[in-house]
Amino acid sequence: VSEHGPHGLVAALKTIVGDDGVLVETHDIQPFRGDIGLTAADTDLIVVRPRSTDALSAIVKVCGMHGVAITPRGGGSGFCGGAVPSATGLNVVVSFERMRRIRAVDTVNDVLVVEAGCTLHDAQEAAKSAGRLLGVDHGGAGSSQIGGNLGTNAGGNNVLRYGMARDQVLGLEVVLADGSVISRLSPLRKSNVGYDLKQMFLGSEGTLGLITAATLRLRPAPVKRATACLAVESPEQALRFLDQGKLAFGESISAFELMSGAAVALHMKHAREDAWPGGEAVPWLILLEADSASSYFDLDAALTDLLDRTFESGLVKGGTVASSEAQRFKFWRIREGIASAMVATPGCLKSDTAVPISQIPQFIFDAGAAVKTLAPGCVPAPFGHLGDGNIHFNVLPPMGEPPELFQSKWKLIQAAIATVSLSLDGTVSAEHGIGLTKKAAMAEMMGPVEMHLMRSLKRAWDPYDTLNQGKLFE
């Protein structure tokens, strides 16, 4: 035990969380070394699994006394190394797997009070059982935890309608760097009392405090839904169609996804599908979904009218309206299948940037030119959330070339995509965050003034750099 850090640390942690709450054996701690994007092979670490906020507060105090860094860990489904233990020495990794209670489902105030370790999926289901909707959904719902979703301000498919994870939060419970606890979980809708401190923990990737529970806003569950999968000839046309869609549906469009032909083709190959979903082979697919919690909103009529007009004008070239829940799932399987197919494709480069939606056509054009210059023969396969400007400009390696060769150029290509995004008033990270992998890109985007504000805030709230050391910036 003594090789796992300062004398007495493991014993002190066991006193707080019990013997089985502390993991130190190599094979036990192996799964806690990283996330999807990055893993640290050889960091010295202790995993601790508290069951309560008070226990976590005690853990943080003990770590403070021993001068040991703390790495918070959710579902481990991040892409940027945000859950990778610090390389500077021994780490205590805090796993929230034992803090997964749903503390309250309140349909008068329309909130869910949920602990950090609850998966997004479980929180969604709790909302659903109460006839409500939680406004965040993404491909990692099954494994990602609420704490991680809030710590990274997760995005996903419904940002257009409901905003980011941040926008669902009415209150937080947080353990600070010195072990003190803020518990402000009231389902209040309105409170202007000085600085809105919770906003700084949201998206801070655990560098300012450890989120242990949250009060999340619930929406009325949709009782009507309209979904269509449509083919258009270009991103410009997709944007024009979105404009028409807003006229028909107002604010009730909940998803507007764009998929390139290359991305769809990859999915079809991977899933062994052969019927092109957009009808004819038109290069871009749109997945449009609108929903309403009122039965007085005639979404079907709105969709029929929209499609009549846009087919007639030639804006939409083909497509299908979902006439059943099964068909709707089929459309969404294409969208989610693209992500899975890319994970399964060796050498496939993933990216996560966003631009103002007016700039999406230019972004796709410029990024395509940039990556083809750096890696001739590579295949851009962009797809993502057109409705909020977040197109994942993913790229497949050149055919017939070893993927390792392409992989060796990843950093260069990522940087080129980021540069294109910044040149169009965009961001280097739309929804995946910064973690370890995007620190340089963030510094470039934010510039010295904003970086200074961030660093000075970190120093003010975590003066000994205890919490998730080395993430966001040095």
Added chain:
Amino acid sequence: VSEHGPHGLVAALKTIVGDDGVLVETHDIQPFRGDIGLTAADTDLIVVRPRSTDALSAIVKVCGMHGVAITPRGGGSGFCGGAVPSATGLNVVVSFERMRRIRAVDTVNDVLVVEAGCTLHDAQEAAKSAGRLLGVDHGGAGSSQIGGNLGTNAGGNNVLRYGMARDQVLGLEVVLADGSVISRLSPLRKSNVGYDLKQMFLGSEGTLGLITAATLRLRPAPVKRATACLAVESPEQALRFLDQGKLAFGESISAFELMSGAAVALHMKHAREDAWPGGEAVPWLILLEADSASSYFDLDAALTDLLDRTFESGLVKGGTVASSEAQRFKFWRIREGIASAMVATPGCLKSDTAVPISQIPQFIFDAGAAVKTLAPGCVPAPFGHLGDGNIHFNVLPPMGEPPELFQSKWKLIQAAIATVSLSLDGTVSAEHGIGLTKKAAMAEMMGPVEMHLMRSLKRAWDPYDTLNQGKLFE
């Protein structure tokens, strides 16, 4: 000139903004001494009126060199003394009246880029002209400026649907305490790049930075609207009716206001109206409004069905549906007329707290008991935004008593209302902010841990306490 501060300050300010940009004469500076809630009679001050962000940056640097405090000022329509110059010595008051440009109205990205000195009304009109809606509206729209609305995170009538002022903001331009400038005005919808710094300026009442411009989210303009003024017997019944309303309208309820009989009666007396708007004399009125940007949402049918059900069950006792825009304005005149009548009533106590909406009946009951104990014979006249928990528990002085006597008890009564609010998991300030008048209440509510975080943030970003000295906390 020399009595107005350190040698050369006025001259230096004139070099930046021109002679007519600086006011020092007693009668010129008189209007800049306070807001609706509070005025400081004898502070030594210089008023400076920049035309650009660069000019303001230069002003802040000059003030820094002279060690002079800066008080930002919007429309002066606050209630809490947030615009009152600091009492500690000479102040430079920055008036944004010459920075009122609308820099862009962008209907592709659905944003408005607007300077801090633009009135809320002018920003609303710019949105309207483009077929869009700005999601903030309140009684002070004509005089309050965007900078003040954002600096105080204003609320108002549509929070239920569109959120607070904070929720409209996609980007900010800010001058910091050392004169450096952050300009992040991209209409990006998604960006996860470290701490979301803009959140700290929103609601900070000018203590961390001076907002000079903002990129505000626009919504599609409503094309349909349903409005009703209804009578119910109690706040409990109003809450039950809101539940029914959510079933009928989903998320499209844009206002749900509650007015006590005492508040309505005061308005009727003041406006010399005699037809009781709710039909029979039932003690509580509801103003319900729903709107939609889609013509496929049959709001009229939803309202008819809702009223059929709730009249039949006896939940709603009487009322009228607005059948024209004129009738709708008439309903809103009641709501806004209450506020005006109270301003015109000597001794009328105003308050601004909020509780979780489930607690509103208890809050009204407990606050009523508390104020009647402190001032027997006083007349509670609560009204406000039931839909978001923010009932203004205003109180009329006892009949036949000099209002000054009641006024001498204001502080005690305010404190009692705040105590009731806190006992129900509520807040001491819902939408009016803290300024000078609510500092003690805020410290009580937040407690030492959160106050420490706020103070340490202020020290980190404004180490010489230059910006809006003495507001929020000492």
